[in-house]
Amino acid sequence: MSRYSVAIAGCGPRGAYHAEGFTKNADRFDLRAVCDLNAERARAMAERFSITNVYDDVDRMLASEKPDIFCFATLPEVRLPLVELGIKHGVKAIALEKPLATELPEALAIMKACKDADIRLIVSHQQKYGKAWRTVKDLIEAGEIGEVTKIHATARAWLSQLGTHIMDYMLWFNDRSPVKWVVGQAIGTGMLSDSHPAADYVIGSLEFANGVRGIIECGAHAPHFVPGDNPLLDIKFWTDSALTIHGTHGYARVTTGNGWQAFTRSSKGEMLSGDGFFDPSYEQPLYIRDLADWLDGQIENHPCDSEISYHGFEAVMALYMSALDHRRVALPLEFDPPGDLIARLGKELPQNNEYAGQ
Numbered sequence: 001m002s003r004y005s006v007a008i009a010g011c012g013p014r015g016a017y018h019a020e021g022f023t024k025n026a027d028r029f030d031l032r033a034v035c036d037l038n039a040e041r042a043r044a045m046a047e048r049f050s051i052t053n054v055y056d057d058v059d060r061m062l063a064s065e066k067p068d069i070f071c072f073a074t075l076p077e078v079r080l081p082l083v084e085l086g087i088k089h090g091v092k093a094i095a096l097e098k099p100l101a102t103e104l105p106e107a108l109a110i111m112k113a114c115k116d117a118d119i120r121l122i123v124s125h126q127q128k129y130g131k132a133w134r135t136v137k138d139l140i141e142a143g144e145i146g147e148v149t150k151i152h153a154t155a156r157a158w159l160s161q162l163g164t165h166i167m168d169y170m171l172w173f174n175d176r177s178p179v180k181w182v183v184g185q186a187i188g189t190g191m192l193s194d195s196h197p198a199a200d201y202v203i204g205s206l207e208f209a210n211g212v213r214g215i216i217e218c219g220a221h222a223p224h225f226v227p228g229d230n231p232l233l234d235i236k237f238w239t240d241s242a243l244t245i246h247g248t249h250g251y252a253r254v255t256t257g258n259g260w261q262a263f264t265r266s267s268k269g270e271m272l273s274g275d276g277f278f279d280p281s282y283e284q285p286l287y288i289r290d291l292a293d294w295l296d297g298q299i300e301n302h303p304c305d306s307e308i309s310y311h312g313f314e315a316v317m318a319l320y321m322s323a324l325d326h327r328r329v330a331l332p333l334e335f336d337p338p339g340d341l342i343a344r345l346g347k348e349l350p351q352n353n354e355y356a357g358q
Contacts, residue, residue: 002292004025004029004030005029005068006029006030007031007035008034009070010035011035013034015073018073018124019031019045019048024288033061033065042056042164044116058082062088062089062091066089068295075196076097076099076195077237079100079110080109083121087117093119093291095288098124098125098165100123100309104317107313108310120291121309123168125126125169126168129284129303130278130282132277136245139252139264145247145248145249151173152244153166153169153214155218155241156241158194158218159202159219160198161196162218163336164309169177174210179311180208180348181329182315182331184204185203186201186202186345188353188354189346189349190355199345200219200220200353202217219355235257239255239258241255249265250262250264251263256338257274258277259275259277269354287304290304311331314332316330317341318331320341324341
């Protein structure tokens with residue numbers, strides 16, 4: 001087994017979870033350096049994880065350290081330039097935060113650039129490593145709910161915050177069968193000014209290539225699966241996302257902030273349930289370790305690899321295309337993708353905030 005050198009850019013809370021993931025796998029990774037425009041924040045993370053080398057310039061860090069893996073946890077508006085820096089300095093793999101981009105052309109450019117440079121790319125849709133998520137996955141693979149017929153995915157946070165997460169998990173629970181088409185609707189402009197810009201509420205219907213149907217709801221009017229009040233800044237709000245997988249002999253649901261429940265072949269009419277709460281300290285190291293195994297050739301695909309991540313992002317953005325153009329959108333998109341979907345939402349949707357008063 002190889003041991004890979006790592007450099008991280010972005011030393012906020014998500015960057016720290018990535019650092020924790022690499023340091024908990026010290027037999028496979030050597031975290032050599034961190035970088036942040038905020039020098040104090042960079043020094044604090046370096047001290048926390050006993051990292052010697054601290055930078056405030058990504059280009060300089062990559063030139064000096066020449067890492068095998070470049071990981072960055074920055075706002076979505078900074079994606080392609082950092083990917084290009086990783087390519088420039090010859091990294092073997094890039095690990096980045098979701099979403100893959102803010103618009104389709106940038107996502108496509110990132111994919112093409114990494115493919116041309118033979119660089120492995122993963123996107124941090126790490127919740128699928130959670131205990132409750134794995135329990136539900138095991139039930140489905142054991143045939144406990146029969147043949148999967150429909151998946152209903154919801155999140156109370158807006159589409160660019162959690163939409164790519166739950167779309168990715170729909171694909172994962174459905175064995176990576178690609179999305180065939182989507183029909184979407186979008187309302188509300190309150191969150192278009194967020195660091196992760198999106199319509200306030202998006203609902204869509206979709207069909208996968210294997211015939212399974214899907215419903216996705218993201219934003220202000222999505223169902224509540226986590227009990228209690230959910231103001232925007234409360235952890236209950238951010239963990240109120242769920243996937244319900246329906247089968248011919250039952251169903252299973254996993255909720256980020258409320259464990260799992262299921263009716264199965266073996267439950268004899270009783271509701272099965274178990275705990276499981278969002279825990280990056282548990283999930284991130286497993287996500288990170290799979291990167292080493294993927295680079296070593298021990299696994300064929302990383303569960304969060306670029307192929308599945310791009311297709312999930314493409315499907316999410318196709319919901320906007322459908323909403324704006326009032327049509328069914330077939331996938332994959334076999335033409336130059338539009339680069340103005342977020343701007344069009346601001347111009348074409350009624351100017352209101354669906355989150356107001358929640």
